[in-house]
Every structure is written in C-alpha cells, then in structure tokens.
Amino acid sequence: MVTREDIENIALLSKLFVDEKDLDSLTEEMQKIVAFADTINNVEVSTGEFDNINNLSNVFRADEVGESLPVEEILKNAPEQAEDHFLVRKRA
Amino acid sequence: MKYELVAGFETHVELQTNTKIFCSCTTKFGGDPNTHCCPVCIGLPGTLPKLNERVVEYAIMAGLATNCEIAEIAKMDRKNYCYPDLPKAYQISQYDKPLCEHGYIQLSNGRRIRILRIHIEEDAGKLIHNHGDTYVDYNRGGVPLIEIVTEPDFRSIDEAKEYVEKLQQIMRYIGVSDCRMQEGSMRCDVNISVRPEGSDKLGTRTEIKNMNSITNIAKAMEYEFERQTELIESGGEVVQETLRYDDATGTTSSMRSKEDAHDYRYFREPDLVTIAVPRDRVKEIQARLPELPEQKFARYTEEYGIPEKDAAQLTKYRSISEYFDKASEGLKSPKTASNFIIGQIFRRLVTEADKESFDIKTTAEQLNELCKLLESGKLKNNLAKTALDKMLDSGKPVTDFVSESDMAGLDDATLTEYCQNAIAAMPAAVADYKSGKEKALMAVLGNVMKQSRGRADAASVTAKLKELIG
Numbered sequence A: 001m002v003t004r005e006d007i008e009n010i011a012l013l014s015k016l017f018v019d020e021k022d023l024d025s026l027t028e029e030m031q032k033i034v035a036f037a038d039t040i041n042n043v044e045v046s047t048g049e050f051d052n053i054n055n056l057s058n059v060f061r062a063d064e065v066g067e068s069l070p071v072e073e074i075l076k077n078a079p080e081q082a083e084d085h086f087l088v089r090k091r092a
Numbered sequence B: 001m002k003y004e005l006v007a008g009f010e011t012h013v014e015l016q017t018n019t020k021i022f023c024s025c026t027t028k029f030g031g032d033p034n035t036h037c038c039p040v041c042i043g044l045p046g047t048l049p050k051l052n053e054r055v056v057e058y059a060i061m062a063g064l065a066t067n068c069e070i071a072e073i074a075k076m077d078r079k080n081y082c083y084p085d086l087p088k089a090y091q092i093s094q095y096d097k098p099l100c101e102h103g104y105i106q107l108s109n110g111r112r113i114r115i116l117r118i119h120i121e122e123d124a125g126k127l128i129h130n131h132g133d134t135y136v137d138y139n140r141g142g143v144p145l146i147e148i149v150t151e152p153d154f155r156s157i158d159e160a161k162e163y164v165e166k167l168q169q170i171m172r173y174i175g176v177s178d179c180r181m182q183e184g185s186m187r188c189d190v191n192i193s194v195r196p197e198g199s200d201k202l203g204t205r206t207e208i209k210n211m212n213s214i215t216n217i218a219k220a221m222e223y224e225f226e227r228q229t230e231l232i233e234s235g236g237e238v239v240q241e242t243l244r245y246d247d248a249t250g251t252t253s254s255m256r257s258k259e260d261a262h263d264y265r266y267f268r269e270p271d272l273v274t275i276a277v278p279r280d281r282v283k284e285i286q287a288r289l290p291e292l293p294e295q296k297f298a299r300y301t302e303e304y305g306i307p308e309k310d311a312a313q314l315t316k317y318r319s320i321s322e323y324f325d326k327a328s329e330g331l332k333s334p335k336t337a338s339n340f341i342i343g344q345i346f347r348r349l350v351t352e353a354d355k356e357s358f359d360i361k362t363t364a365e366q367l368n369e370l371c372k373l374l375e376s377g378k379l380k381n382n383l384a385k386t387a388l389d390k391m392l393d394s395g396k397p398v399t400d401f402v403s404e405s406d407m408a409g410l411d412d413a414t415l416t417e418y419c420q421n422a423i424a425a426m427p428a429a430v431a432d433y434k435s436g437k438e439k440a441l442m443a444v445l446g447n448v449m450k451q452s453r454g455r456a457d458a459a460s461v462t463a464k465l466k467e468l469i470g
C-alpha cells in the first residue's frame, strides 16, 4: 500500500518538488505501478535464480589506461563552472 | 560504574589499479582538476559502466588475506543519494551479495576482530568548499575502493590502533593498496557505543566519519568514549548520529547528514552482469598470494629463533622482509643477517618512510655474501662490521674491502711470531698466568688480536699461547 507520506518521502529523497494538490493523484498512480511490479513478482519461475536474459556473467574490462577527455569537454554541459571545476552555488 | 567501549570499523581502501572501476581513466593521485574524466565517470546519460577485472581480483586477494570466504556469485547495486560528489546521484556498490564475507584479523592479545564483509565500489569526487559554494573535481570519482566492515568487536583503543596497522600492513604486502591515510587512500569510519562493563547488550552508537590518521582515530575514540560515558552517568541518552572529528579542538560534532533519511533505496545495478567466482579461480589467486606478515613473523621467530621484537621490525614492511629473506638464504643462522639489518642498516634509515622504501646501496645478495664469510669463520666479526659500513656507503661488494690475506686467516709462522711478540711485551700478565690466574691470558690474547687486526682466531691463539708459555 502506497501512502501520501511515502510519496512525500520519495520526493524529498529525489530532491523533487511535489505540489500538495498533486499528492493524491501521484499516490494513486504509484500504487498502480507497484501493483504492476507485484504482478511480475507473482509469475511462477521454475528454475533457481533468474539473473539476466542472456545469462551473462563476468563481463570485464582489462585494466589498461585509455584516453580521458579534455577538461573543456568534461565541463561543457556543467550548469556553472569555475577554475576548471563544476561549481555548485550556495543555496539561497 | 565502569563502562566498556564497543566499537566497529568501516574502512575504505583505494585499490592500486591503473584505471578506474568502470572506465579506462587513470587513477593517478593528483592531476589538474577534471582531467582524469570521461563520459562514464561523470555520469553522462547513455554511457555504460564496464567492470575492471583487476578490481575483482584485488578484492578477492584482500578477502583471502583477511581469512574471508569468497562469494561464488556477487553482484553490483545502486546506492542512491543526491550530493554533488556523485554525478549520477547513485554510487555503484554492493548491497546483499558482496565479494567477501566472514573473515577476521588476529590481534596480538589473542582476540579476533571479525570481518563482516568486504565489497567493491566506486569512490566519489572531491569537493572543495569555498564561502558556501562548492567546487567539484571528479578525478577521484570512479576510483575503485574496497570497503572492509568489521563486527563491533573492538573493546579498546589499542585494539583499534593495532587493527588499522595490521590492515595497512596486509594490504601493502599483497600490493592492492598503498593505504596512505594522509592522501586519503585509506579512510576509517568508526562506530562507537558504551555499556556497563559485563553487559552483553549494545548501547546506542554514534559514527565518526572519515578519519585520516591513526592518531586522530585514537583521539576521536577517546573523546567519544568519555562523552558518551559522561552523558549516561548524568542520566542522559546517547543519540544515534553521524559525527565529525575536529582535529583542532579535539572534539566531535554532529554532521549534517547527506540525506535526511538513511534511505539509500538500494537496487540491482541493471547495467552490470553478475560476477561469478569459480572455485579454481579462488585457488589460483590464493596460490599467487605472497607470504603474509603473520606467516613471516611465525617463521622468523619459530624456525629462525629471532626475538619477537626483531621479527616485528623485519616484517613491518614487505620491502624489509623480502630483503631479509634474500640476505639470509642458505645461512646456518639467519639471525646473522637480521642483526646486521636491525643494527647497522636501520641506523641509516631514520624515518618510517625510509624504512618502508628501504633504499640502501647494499643488495641483499651482497649482505648474504658478507654473512656467509662471517659464518665460515673466514671473516671476523669486527672486520665484517667495518666492511658493511663501507659497503653501505659505496654499494660495492665485501670483497672490495676485505683482502685475501684478511680472509685467509693466519699461517702458523705468523701466528707464532705474534704470540711471541705478545709474550715478550707483557711479562707481568704472563707471570700472573703462570701463577695460576687463568684470566691473565686474556690480556695477552688481546695483544695478539690487535697485531693480527682481527684476523686471528681466538681459539687457535689461546692454544698457541699455552703451548709457548708451557
């Protein structure tokens, strides 16, 4: 059962602002999503642990150094930057 | 009432791989800000992490060296929290299927500190706070870490200190980390609670975060123990919270936590597949593991008869113990090499860093040669000492400083000559000896040794003197 408090808490953790008036409808929607996950949970699976569809394991990379990007590229999408750093402004 | 300290450790150790855990950026310390970064480690959408094989191997090595069981199946999970040091807003870590579990570290007082788990994860970026603004450098973001979590098994600060030192020593021996606390490649969080002595219930604990020296760990634990004890004594209650230790004031203070709730909403990392560790892989890694400090210590003390204090010094750093192992190869008494190392060689290595790097001019093979000459009786002790000093100054072998005649010993004619000289020079001592004072002969012997510059063998000199004096 999803409650209004759950939605408020998830919003807080995700740093999302949720309008008071949207809380009820969001609670209802989230309840439906969780119910759908329950449907999947209830499917009978016959053999042991299901892992991934290709039954893959141990996909590794060798420990060899490759190219990093120039700092200008790295900072290209930063909302703000200063002295080659990402800049996070003090919150008002 | 007497109170008892109860503590547990969570230690982050940076692994010495070439590249980060999920991308091929370098892990080199330092570097200009944001120059060791790529789309993967700054968390750009659409990128995929790919696990560095060596991270898994190093974590298994760390697990084996701390007596852990290695999981057959492990997986990665997302630990969600919003903070600027984490560009994806989640850290890829391990939740319920860590690589290693149920190990321990043995302390010298006979107690064992149980290790609950060792898991692999990515490090976060570095934040520089400046007038309320935050500057973010992601060079460290994605550097591989292992987190070593103990049970709350510590009962004293001395145990905590020994544990951290042992952990450092083991990780350095197996070569997975340099464990430099001042550079942040090893960081400790400590959980502390107190309880009346004799109680088996755990009190409410606080957690002191991110300590970067053994001294600070000890001071912070001391302070927190006192604080909690006084609080309880005065009728108060300990509040579960995360603390920061302030070195300048020597006090702990409450940290504003990263999240208002400790709700990391862990879930399976869908971008990474399962890690399977076949048993033969574990065996293969185990076989490659070097001899651990504890095993070396046992060999030195039990097999070689080296005093514990000396053995502790020899095993403190892998560099020293490896040097000693080579220098003592084939010796009748390995103590010969150990005495030279702890005496004459250590005198030249003043700081701990000097000892750790063990950068000396004389090779282990050269010291071995010197020890063998000494053991065979070809070289007398005082000559060997003088030679070693010259060897350490120059890096040249012992044969450069000791002549053939030094090593040849004395022929009978020369020995007789020296003895006659001594008898002539010391009539009083000779007379004393003749009148029954056995000890008087020592003075005459000393005179012969001096003439021979240490090359003569005391036993044959004594025999010759007795023969001549009659």
Ligand SMILES: [Zn+2]
Pocket: B020, B023, B024, B025, B036, B037, B038, B039, B040, B041, B042, B142
């Ligand atoms: Zn990268």
